[in-house]
Amino acid sequence: MAKQLATDSFVTFSNIEESSPSYHRQYDFFISKFSQMCHANSKRSKYGEEAHRIRCAGLRGLRGVVWKSVTDDLHPNIWEQEHMDKIVPSILYNLHEPDELDNKNGQASATGGKSTFDASSFADSSPIARDEDEQTPRLLSDRCLRELMGKASFGSLRAVIEPVLKHMDLHRQWTPPPNFAIHVFRAIIYSIQSQNSYFVIQELINHLDSMCTAEASTRIGIATVISNIVSIAGTSIGPLLLSIFNSLLKHLRTSVDFERSGKCQDRHAEQQYQEALINAMGDFANALPDYQKVEMMMFTVGNIPNLDERRLKQGDEFLQHVLVKTLLKVATKYRTAYLATVFTDSFLNTLLQLALVRDPQVRLATQLIFHTLLDRHDNLSHLSHMNYLLDVSDVQLTVEKCSRADQMFMRKHIADISNVLYRAAVLVDEEGLQPHIDAIQCTMSLLCIEVGFDETLIELFRLSLALQELALDSSQQFSDQKRIAIHNLVAKYMNLAAQLMANPSLCQHVQQVVSYRAQRGAAGLNLLNSLKDPLTSAASTPPAEEKEAREKEETGRGDRIEVAAMAAERGLLFEIDDVAESLKASGKDVSRLYVPFLTSTGNNVSGNDSNDVNADSDVDMNDGRDSPPLPTAGIDDVSVDMSMDWTPPVSTAPSRRNTVFTLNPPRLNSVGLPPTVEALRVYANQPYDAAEEERKEKELTESVLSQIREMPFDERVAEAEARNEAGDLSRAISRLLARNADTVRVRDVGRPPKPKNIFDIELPPSYVY
Numbered sequence: 100m101a102k103q104l105a106t107d108s109f110v111t112f113s114n115i116e117e118s119s120p121s122y123h124r125q126y127d128f129f130i131s132k133f134s135q136m137c138h139a140n141s142k143r144s145k146y147g148e149e150a151h152r153i154r155c156a157g158l159r160g161l162r163g164v165v166w167k168s169v170t171d172d173l174h175p176n177i178w179e180q181e182h183m184d185k186i187v188p189s190i191l192y193n194l195h196e197p198d199e200l201d202n203k204n205g206q207a208s209a210t211g212g213k214s215t216f217d218a219s220s221f222a223d224s225s226p227i228a229r230d231e232d233e234q235t236p237r238l239l240s241d242r243c244l245r246e247l248m249g250k251a252s253f254g255s256l257r258a259v260i261e262p263v264l265k266h267m268d269l270h271r272q273w274t275p276p277p278n279f280a281i282h283v284f285r286a287i288i289y290s291i292q293s294q295n296s297y298f299v300i301q302e303l304i305n306h307l308d309s310m311c312t313a314e315a316s317t318r319i320g321i322a323t324v325i326s327n328i329v330s331i332a333g334t335s336i337g338p339l340l341l342s343i344f345n346s347l348l349k350h351l352r353t354s355v356d357f358e359r360s361g362k363c364q365d366r367h368a369e370q371q372y373q374e375a376l377i378n379a380m381g382d383f384a385n386a387l388p389d390y391q392k393v394e395m396m397m398f399t400v401g402n403i404p405n406l407d408e409r410r411l412k413q414g415d416e417f418l419q420h421v422l423v424k425t426l427l428k429v430a431t432k433y434r435t436a437y438l439a440t441v442f443t444d445s446f447l448n449t450l451l452q453l454a455l456v457r458d459p460q461v462r463l464a465t466q467l468i469f470h471t472l473l474d475r476h477d478n479l480s481h482l483s484h485m486n487y488l489l490d491v492s493d494v495q496l497t498v499e500k501c502s503r504a505d506q507m508f509m510r511k512h513i514a515d516i517s518n519v520l521y522r523a524a525v526l527v528d529e530e531g532l533q534p535h536i537d538a539i540q541c542t543m544s545l546l547c548i549e550v551g552f553d554e555t556l557i558e559l560f561r562l563s564l565a566l567q568e569l570a571l572d573s574s575q576q577f578s579d580q581k582r583i584a585i586h587n588l589v590a591k592y593m594n595l596a597a598q599l600m601a602n603p604s605l606c607q608h609v610q611q612v613v614s615y616r617a618q619r620g621a622a623g624l625n626l627l628n629s630l631k632d633p634l635t636s637a638a639s640t641p642p643a644e645e646k647e648a649r650e651k652e653e654t655g656r657g658d659r660i661e662v663a664a665m666a667a668e669r670g671l672l673f674e675i676d677d678v679a680e681s682l683k684a685s686g687k688d689v690s691r692l693y694v695p696f697l698t699s700t701g702n703n704v705s706g707n708d709s710n711d712v713n714a715d716s717d718v719d720m721n722d723g724r725d726s727p728p729l730p731t732a733g734i735d736d737v738s739v740d741m742s743m744d745w746t747p748p749v750s751t752a753p754s755r756r757n758t759v760f761t762l763n764p765p766r767l768n769s770v771g772l773p774p775t776v777e778a779l780r781v782y783a784n785q786p787y788d789a790a791e792e793e794r795k796e797k798e799l800t801e802s803v804l805s806q807i808r809e810m811p812f813d814e815r816v817a818e819a820e821a822r823n824e825a826g827d828l829s830r831a832i833s834r835l836l837a838r839n840a841d842t843v844r845v846r847d848v849g850r851p852p853k854p855k856n857i858f859d860i861e862l863p864p865s866y867v868y
Contacts, residue, residue: 130182133160137189137236154193154236161186162243165250178255187262190247193240195272195279241286248290256295260302263287268310273320275371280320281327288331296332297343300325304346311353315368322350322375329383344383344395348402351376351425355418373421381428392433393441399426400445406452416458423453423464430471438550439508441472447512451519459528459535466523466538473545482544484537487591487613487626491598498599501552509550516546517562521696524566524585529578536584543592547599556596557691560682563589564675565696571665571672582662583623590616590626593673597681605681608673615670621662624671688786 136157139150165186168177176182251259263283267273272280284303288296307321325347351373358369384395403422404415435441442450453465470479476497488494501509520539527535543559569575570585590613597605616624665671679689806815 130161130164130177130185133157133164134185134189136160137193137240151236155239157189158193158236158239158243161189162246165243165247178251178258180258180261183258183262186247187259188266190240190244191263191266191283193236194244194283195237195270244283245286245290248287251291253292253295253298256291256298257302260287260299264302264306268317271317273317273324275316275319275323277320277323280324284324284328285331288328293332300329300332300343304343307350308346311350315365315372318350319368319372319375322372322379326375326379326382329379330386332386340387340391340394341398344380344398347376347380347383348399348422348425351380351421352402352418355421359417377421377425377428380425381432384429385432389433389436392429395429396426396433396441397443397446399429400449403449403453406449406456416456419453419456420458420461420464423461423468427464427468427471430468433472435472435475437502437504437508438473439504442508442512447515451515454519454523455526459526459531462523462526463531463535463538466535466542469542470538470545473542473549475549478545478548479541482541482548485540485544485591485595487587487594488598491595496548496599498548498551501550501555505550506552506554509546509552509555513546513555513558517558521562521565521569524569524588525575527581527584529581532581532584536588540588540592544595547592547596551599553687554691556600557682557687557689559592559596560678561692561694561696563592564673564678564692567673570662579621579662580623583621586616586624586662586665587626589673600685602681602685604684605678608677608681612670612673619660619668620665620671621660624662690786690789694789 134157136153139153139157165177248259267280267283284299287299291299303321303325307318307325310317310321354369354373354376357363358366358373363369380395384392387395399422404418406419433441450465450468454462454469456462470483476499478496481494481496485494520542523535524539527539543562546555547559566585567589570577570582570589590609593609594606594613597609613626617627660668660671675692679692682692683689810818
């Protein structure tokens with residue numbers, strides 16, 4: 100009772116505002132005494148039933164000391180390490196130690212369940228708590244910790260954080276699930292100034308550095324705490340953005356190397372630690388603005404080991420797998436606006452290479468990264484495992500017009516992307532076949548929806564027809580299941596694209612092929628079965644009729660055409676001529692559709708006549724790593740300004756845009772252009788004919804060579820000078836000015852010369868009236 104009265108007296112004294120502070124007052128004795136009172140235990144006979152009251156008194160006394168020391172500028176020594184080593188452990192001991200009052204009321208202790216926080220409760224900075232509901236050591240210590248952190252400056256944060264970390268180590272509070280550690284650090288983050296939040300995260304990462312040789316459970320707990328508090332810090336972690344993320348990546352790499360070295364005794368725990376680090380990096384990226392999320396993805400890609408298999412070290416393949424999972428975690432937190440913003444050349448090239456590595460899990464994760472970055476209208480949930488649909492409008496897909504910037508991006512990269520998708524289909528293993536096929540189909544569908552302008556659509560149709568030929572290629576050592584899966588992929592995409600384009604003839608062609616496959620094709624090609632409700636059909640069909648239908652299907656199976664013989668049956672395949680006619684009827688330029696589909700390994704796939712794609716080719720064996728770099732197709736490499744839509748620069752490649760400015764264009768006047776606007780419009784809208792352009796270039800080359808070989812040099816020089824003089828604009832203007840000067844001079848013959856300036860004008864004499 101005496102201790103409580105003395106504490107109340109000191110607390111009352113701490114509330115007195117002094118006009119003239121004392122120069123010799125010290126509180127070292129009070130800190131030691133109040134800290135001792137905070138450790139009172141009811142199990143000891145010395146305190147008995149009064150233990151929790153003594154602990155409350157000690158906590159209130161420490162709050163009074165902190166309040167009095169902070170308000171008095173002459174006593175800043177409260178933040179010295181020797182004082183914090185007494186105050187902080189006393190607070191934390193009561194924060195996680197269950198007290199008798201809590202047990203009587205049936206409340207859960209801090210170590211027994213998850214703790215919740217109310218940010219508004221930190222606004223009260225009063226040094227004294229008089230409410231009855233706060234007269235328990237655990238609740239009072241929580242308020243005391245918040246006030247202590249709220250009064251700490253940036254220079255004194257380290258003195259408070261270090262005892263907290265030491266307490267967690269000694270009392271093994273990092274052991275999963277680290278509910279108490281999460282509780283404490285969330286209270287610290289909420290209490291300190293927001294601009295200092297990054298310091299707490301940096302201290303936790305530094306502590307993780309010092310615990311790199313500790314048990315996996317300890318490291319898992321620290322990583323879990325970081326993951327739970329990093330979102331609270333928000334954008335205040337900007338000053339140490341790359342440093343923090345680099346530290347997490349370094350710990351991830353160290354853990355992977357340790358797991359693969361053979362010295363790890365508990366690989367499952369080590370994998371849990373890696374998952375905790377990946378989640379921490381994902382939550383870390385989620386707290387950043389979008390432009391910094393892009394930096395984090397670029398930084399992660401830069402840490403992926405060399406994709407050249409010949410240079411891979413031990414454990415690098417597994418590190419690829421882990422870092423791709425990390426990249427996927429960060430990518431899910433990013434919302435793409437313009438494709439060129441996130442898919443820079445280096446980033447896209449790395450993703451395209453990762454889509455062709457040997458590890459199937461890495462290939463699948465790379466496709467998922469494409470999905471989450473391409474999906475800007477939340478269509479991914481409908482497209483990830485989409486079946487054949489009679490009416491795509493039932494799925495409620497969101498489709499918007501493609502921007503000019505995205506069109507520019509896709510003109511440059513669509514050939515590379517379709518090339519990689521084709522080779523990824525070749526590399527699909529028999530194990531886990533359907534997830535990989537669904538991922539490729541989802542990527543094609545997202546490209547059709549997000550950037551579905553003419554050139555992208557034509558390229559995707561080329562890819563679909565090439566995949567159909569791949570499934571028919573007898574030189575490929577594919578199983579029937581894989582061939583059926585590829586055929587179904589093509590049919591599902593054709594159905595989706597045709598309905599999104601609202602092309603009736605193409606929709607009819609797709610429906611005819613799907614219906615004929617259901618009647619004559621192999622059993623796996625019947626996509627119409629997915630339209631039936633299995634529960635309804637099973638309930639409505641009697642057992643006898645079901646048995647009869649099964650026997651009829653088995654007897655009629657001999658009439659069905661096997662997958663290997665599909666090429667001989669016309670109605671089972673999508674015909675390139677029918678697809679081209681349907682697209683041409685809707686105003687599309689289908690000349691590109693007939694261009695052979697070339698992979699970067701030199702394989703040729705075109706139309707309905709596919710060349711051999713050997714199983715021993717670079718596509719299968721090297722996964723694209725020994726092949727030359729992927730070619731860049733389309734426009735020149737220019738930086739796209741995202742602030743506005745703009746017209747691309749004129750390309751020097753043969754295109755319809757350049758045919759207007761050829762040396763000898765047909766039906767042109769002497770100026771080099773069609774004589775009328777209507778003729779110019781007709782000429783500009785003519786479809787691009789690659790053979791005709793090649794013939795013109797060849798004729799021009801032959802004419803130039805014949806002139807060089809046959810015409811004398813002096814004659815060629817004179818002809819060139821005459822041609823240049825006739826087409827030189829400056830000389831033409833000079834000639835016009837000279838001719839005009841001669842005309843004026845002839846007209847002014849006999850007239851008095853004009854004065855050169857106003858001073859040469861002779862005015863009439865003045866008369867005086």
